[in-house]
Amino acid sequence: MEITSSIPRPLVRLNQWTIIITVLLTWLTAWHYFLLIPLISGISGLLFGFHPIMAIGRRFLRKPPRSYIPEDLEDQQFNQIIATFCLTMAYLAYTGEWAIIGYIFSAVVFVAAIVAICGFCIGCFIRYQWKRYQHKRAQ
Numbered sequence: 001m002e003i004t005s006s007i008p009r010p011l012v013r014l015n016q017w018t019i020i021i022t023v024l025l026t027w028l029t030a031w032h033y034f035l036l037i038p039l040i041s042g043i044s045g046l047l048f049g050f051h052p053i054m055a056i057g058r059r060f061l062r063k064p065p066r067s068y069i070p071e072d073l074e075d076q077q078f079n080q081i082i083a084t085f086c087l088t089m090a091y092l093a094y095t096g097e098w099a100i101i102g103y104i105f106s107a108v109v110f111v112a113a114i115v116a117i118c119g120f121c122i123g124c125f126i127r128y129q130w131k132r133y134q135h136k137r138a139q
Contacts, residue, residue, distance in 0.1 A: 006070030007054070014057040015041070016113040019083060023090075023110040032094035032102065035087050042084040046077065072124075079116075079123035083109050 045051030093102035
């Protein structure tokens with residue numbers, strides 16, 4: 001996979017829908033192993049630059065990747081860190097039989113994914129505020 005500074009929006013949406021569906025399946029079936037799908041993919045993407053869900057989705061793009069609306073790679077990596085953290089905490093909580101904590105962390109990533117699909121990226125907003133704070137502090 002070529003290294004670029006952006007990711008085609010359909011691949012980002014695929015990842016978001018995967019999170020939504022796996023969290024819903026976890027809630028409906030009480031089988032927390034569904035969370036491993038986006039969790040392992042997210043960890044792989046962060047550590048190795050290979051996101052299996054996006055790699056599979058890339059095969060189904062009908063146009064060249066650059067022809068889609070781009071999503072900033074750095075923003076998406078920041079969002080992936082947050083999602084991976086929340087999914088990890090949810091998975092560990094469910095595994096440790098702390099269901100309420102599992103529901104809280106899975107709900108956070110679930111809501112963030114839905115809101116992002118609707119057009120507002122919570123993670124991007126947090127990153128923007130952090131960068132703004134850093135800039136002001138540096139001056």
